[in-house]
Amino acid sequence: MTSKLREVPKYAFLSIVALLSVGPLYFMVVSATNTSQDVLGSSMLPGTNLIANWQSLTEFQDVGSAMYHSTVNAVLTTVLALVVSSIAGYGFEVYHSPNKDRLMWVLMLAMMIPFAATMIPLFQLFADFGMVNSAFAVVLPVIATPLLILLFRQAARSFPHEIIEAARMDGLKELAIFWKMFVPTMRPTYAAAAVITFMAAWNNFLWPKVILVNSDYQTMPMLISNFTGGYVIDYGALMLAVLIASLPTIVIFFVLQRSFVAGFTGVVK
Amino acid sequence: MTPVVVPDRAPKKKSKGPKIKPSPAARRRSLTGWAFLLPAAILIGIMMFWPMFQALILSFKTGRGSALDFADPLWFNYTRMLEDEIFKMTVGTTLLYLAIQVPLMLVTALILANILNNPRLKFKGFWRTAIFLPAAISLVSYSLVFRTIFATDGLVNDWLLALNLIDGPVNWLGNTDTARMVIILGLLWRWTGYNMIFYLAGLQNIDPTTLEAAKMDGAGPIRTFFSVTVPQLKPMILLTVIMSTNGTLQLFDESFNLTRGGPANTTMTMSHYLYEVSFVNNPNFGYGAALSYVILVMVAILAAIQMKVGDKRD
Amino acid sequence: MKKLRTGMALAATATFALTLAACSGGDSNEGASGDAGGDEPMGNSLTVWAWDPAFNIYALQEAEKVYQAEHPDFTLDIQEVTWEDLQTKLTTLAQSQEFEELPDIFLMQNNAFQKNVINYPDLFTDITDSSVAFDEFPEGVTAYSTIDGANYGVPFDAGTAINAMRTDILEEAGLTLDDFTDITWDEYIALGEQVLEATGKPMLSGIAGEPDTILMMLQSAGQSLFDDEGNPTITDNEALSTSIELYSEMVEKGIYLEVNSWDEYIASIVNGNVASTINGVWISGSIQTAEDQAGMWGVTNLPSVDVDGATHFSANGGSSWAVSSNADVALAEDFLSATFAGSTELYDTILPGAGAVANWLPAGDSEVYAEPQEFFGGQAIYADVLSFAAGVPSNNTGAYYYEARDAVGAAITQIMGGADAATALGEAQSTVEFAMN
Known part of the structure; x- marks a missing residue:
């Protein structure tokens, strides 16, 4: 019981760090669904502009x-x-x-x-x-x-x-x-x-x-x-592009992080 | 001092020391060792040392554009720096980032890695991925997000005002001290999880029996951490210290993207200034090359000290 | 030297081949140096470097169509490169003398033109004697790309400055666009206070430490940061010190909102936090992304600085086409003179298509320019912009424009922080002088 209680600060600390880490990612995901104007207004709610952003992203790129x-x-x-x-x-x-x-x-x-x-x-x-x-x-x-x-x-x-x-x-x-x-x-x-x-x-x-x-x-x-090089920056489409570009690294990490398992020392005994 | 067991391989290594005449087998092995390094060494030689040699020659030349001549005196570009007020300021700023950010970041990373290495911890994959995420996010969105939340009417001011911690909105990116602080926070945010993975990898190579032994001897988790884990992680700690020192002294992205070096160049780093001198301003490549050699020497001196202190095979 | 380098490259490839053999696989047939740039007279294809798909690249695609009407086999290979990267590439190619990787034509910021031609003349072709009629462009604009009397660029994007205002916000303060037309900055500040009081909104916004607004004021007064010999004139520059005083006054009175980044600047406009903005006409593209503000905008000329030679016209930004030293020169010149320097049809297409306002004067006679713009409350803003363009005084950028601009920006930051103006500008002057020696 006491050992369980001692775990609380640890999880609280991890939660805060994780929240701080993921926060901007959340903004990135939400922004990919918003219009340029909403992104600049730092809207934190999902929007309905995802498809339009995809279209303007692929129109030129x-x-x-x-x-x-x-x-x-x-x-x-x-x-x-x-x-x-x-x-x-x-x-x-x-x-x-x-x-x-x-x-x-x-x-x-x-x-x-x-x-x-x-x-x-x-x-x-x-x-x-x-x-x-x-x-x-x-x-x-x-x-x-x-x-x-x-x-x-x-x-x-x-x-x-x-x-x-x-x-x-x-x-x-x-x-x-x-x-x-x-x-x-x-x-x-x-x-x-x-x-x-x-x-x-x-x-x-x-x-x-x-x-x-x-x-x-x-x-x-x-x-x-x-x-980011043009006169008019479409922030919604930009965030969608950024999101797509971030995915492979995240996936690679998620797959490989399984190797960081304590005690995994292969043939060493 | 502590009764804690640390695996001791030192005598074995010593016995292979240079005092004993090498046997044919040992000599063959030494050659194998050289063969193992060769591909990497050749590649580094051609891809890095050859251009570095060119840059060294360039650093003794002056002139604009592609019409460059050897300077008179040869070290002209190096003495010129002494009168370059902007460069001197960037040196101070960069060293400030180094002194504050690197220790903070590495200690946090070490603590996080240690917590995440606990086999009984729940949702390990989630925590690890979440904490690593900032390193995976593209610089564009990261700097956009940081600029937005630290804007005068941004999230940070809103919260601080709501909590009555400040009287009026702070112009975070508009004042030298707070803008530098935002850069340091940005660096911490982006690179702590990155350094954590080196420690996580290093922790896997620690013999679990040494941890068990410490526990048997009645050492608490903090004691175990300092007397068993940290000594065994030393090679990785050295690596991250050298890497972060190098990375911070060559810092470019945060200065360039987050603050554009402002206000009034007070957050600009050395590498950012080097870039401006070479690619934004009227190009002065001789001077730029000289600046880069000063950065090299600074990193090399610090790394040499770190190696001296931390790279003993004991 | 060259031999040694080749030798090392050979060794590198050998090592690489070994490495490849050592491990299995890896996709590698990416290769093939792409440049086909020819010396043969008049091919039928040109490579161009430019940025901004919605603006410059769109204009190029339309120009390609126009030229194809006469030359059906013609093709344009457009490579998208941001300005920053384009400058890095040009510098790298010039510095390593690898000119064969250059495209035929590249776009260049007007402010960087002198710097590049003076440092790297080998990158450019002198097109003074081409079929391009340079006298059909405003002199203030061709001046950017003219070095020692030789023309190196065909002006394209006009940086003509506009004073774009939210008429609805002005109305709340009992004012109209006319009240802001042909006035001085002192009058502007008085009106600005009126607007601030009535609506709580500042007139302008801009990035702290970036001297764009001040440099536009300076240019409108016919002055620049350099004299005719190219020496910096940051100290003893009445127009500059007056502009800085006006700027400080506006910031202190809350009429000018200082922000910290481009995103914040655009946000202040599209989110309706300011009553107006003063910038190059290209800003109208960003303004129009605020669809909810359609019909609420109007455009007028700039207030004037109270010094000799002051006008109501200025510029910020803008760019020109350069013909590279690796170009199919005859074709490149013919293409440019038939399109950007000779096709009303082209400009008639790209004006409504992208808001690209012509520098080429004959294009202004077209009725497309006289069409009312709904977003701007039915005002024919492009005709107005063209009339502004003719009055813009030329700006002497010199090779050290960016150094001077940064130094002035730093000085302004210090002055706004309470430093003595004369001292701060003196420091800026010596910073630029240091860079020049």
């Missing part, structure tokens, strides 16, 4: 194409980034040596410079190779990120060494240890990495905007940006 290109870019980035960065992070930690620590440190410097400064030389690089407008050019710069490598390096620190030793005794190859032992054990870390990578790739704006010169390849963030 190819939502399907933008969703497709966003999905291709984000999925491609996430899959490749997880493979390349996790194996590197594993390599840094499991085979760690002073030289590898130094290299890690040098690689981290790369994330410390504002992108606005390196964007133009990067563009030049891809342009020289005729890769402007290609999906490769969008994903290549974000596959290997120091942040993700660091994440896997830090996670690998709690990966028990006994497992590796035991696997070596059993004659498993190094790559097989990574693939068969580390990857399944680190499912929560992969889930977290997948969420943040997908989210970053999905919302990536400046680089795709510059490298995808031809707007036939435009992604959802660009489509949304187009909405």
Whole structure:
């Protein structure tokens, strides 16, 4: 009984945080059904303008194409980034040596410079190779990120060494240890990495905007940006576009959050 | 001090230290390790270090548009900053955001992650998703919502007036202090759930037996949290500290979208100013590159200190 | 250098191929560099960069139809890019010297024209000697895109300023549109107090720290933030200091409502919180989204600032078409001169279709402009706007327009916060001078 009572502040705290978090989302959902004028009047009640908003959204914008290109870019980035960065992070930690620590440190410097400064030389690089407008050019710069490598390096620190030793005794190859032992054990870390990578790739704006010169390849963030560029902003349609663009990240998170279950440590026993 | 058990792998690691002559197997393994890093290292080298090198050269050049020449003296752009009142102000503003927002956010995220990790908690999926949501919402709607609720006739003023906490409406975004506060609140709102997921992932890698052992030894939940959970989460905490430091010193979105840097540039961040110098104003890329290297050095120094303190294999 | 870069790109691709092979799959045949921009004389297709589907892009689509009447094979490939992104792309392409990715034609904000031509002349084609008759546009408008006597742009969107007023609110205070026509700002303030007293509504709203209103006042007085040599004239500028005083007075008296963002500004208009707004004629598009206010609006000219050379006319915003250095020049010039600089039919279509008011003077003779507008209480506002346009003094933007604008905005914020005006403007002047050296 007393333990039940002690739970109350915890749930109250969670409820407040959740309410604050979801509030703006509620506004976004409601606004997608309202007219532009009502959105500006910050109406908190659902309206009847959803269909009209959809029509004005699709009248000028190819939502399907933008969703497709966003999905291709984000999925491609996430899959490749997880493979390349996790194996590197594993390599840094499991085979760690002073030289590898130094290299890690040098690689981290790369994330410390504002992108606005390196964007133009990067563009030049891809342009020289005729890769402007290609999906490769969008994903290549974000596959290997120091942040993700660091994440896997830090996670690998709690990966028990006994497992590796035991696997070596059993004659498993190094790559097989990574693939068969580390990857399944680190499912929560992969889930977290997948969420943040997908989210970053999905919302990536400046680089795709510059490298995808031809707007036939435009992604959802660009489509949304187009909405705010005109003389007359249709806020209802804008909020609908924003809502649609937010859904994939939410779904991905909702699916992957199941991996954050206490005690889920796979083969580790 | 505490009798609590923390798994101790240190001796094992030490035995593989550099003092012992490596066996052929160990050497082969070391090479395997390098092979594992290679794809990432090459990609980062080409996609990031090559452009960074170009930017470094650029930072020694002056001139407008694409007609740039090496400056005389070479460090001209770097000394120019010392007289740049706007840049100096953006440095102060950015450091203020860093000092207030990062500790607040990470502590909140850690507490939330710890609560959500409790196996007996109900509706875990709902709580987790709700708290993560702000990170998933597009910047456009988030800044629109924040501007609306902090408008002079917005929701926040309405509530505060109704509760008699203020005498008249506050112009939140129109005054320097309150506008900075709105930016910090915005950052907290948007990134706390994001950082929480790193801690949640990290918590899954904690050996549950250590928590049980602490309980057996009679440690309460708070004691357990500080003496068992936090030490084992240290690698993840270090990661989030470095990440948030980096993110805040390079902060652009909130300054650009929420306040447009106003009033009178007092909420503008360094990266926002860099963007203005390069893409909005009469373009001065040499100076912009120099600014970006100053940001790099600031992040690097802070990250080096954090690594020094937090990256010991103990 | 170039070789090395190519080498690195090769290495990058090799690595990528390896990575791809290492993991399974991934859709990748997106590729194919899209630009077909030709050097061959007179093709039949043009690529254009522009923003705003309801306005600029709509106008382009109509222009395409007009041109197709004479050239059935002609097609226009319109790429939607917001102005901010367009500027970023142009800067990136110019800075990396990758001009072959440029479209044939792009739209440019009038205020940014000088900056871009002066910094990146390689992006543009000089179209002075084309078939475009530049003398058929108001001089104040072609001045934006004329650098050292050479024309680089065909004016399109007029930023002509209007004073759009809620006649129903004025009526409550016993006033009419005529009372606000051809008056000075001092008279305007007196009338504004009358309206505020009778209705509780301020006359105007605007974004705090954005100097749009003040710059419109300044331009109406024939002044700008730079002198003819391009030096900033933020200090010792009588028209500017008078405008700032008028602005402060209005804010203090509650006639001018300062808001914090564009959304709030539009909201103050469409939710009926203010009695009027002064802005470029393009604001009429946003005004008309408030369908419940149909018939309650009227348009008149601006109050004048009490200095020498003052007029009742000004401008804010506006944009022009530029022909890129990567263009099919002959076709681009012919297209522009046959449409935006030569087709009454085009302007007759896009005026009712999008509220796009012509800069091209001959278009004003069309009867479409004389048609009464129901939303504006039956007033033929577009004919009025055209008559305003002819009187707009030109504005010397120079290459440092945005720096000066930001500096003045910051100074105004400080002045409104109680700082001494002369000191704040002195700081603004030195900020701009710092940016220029």
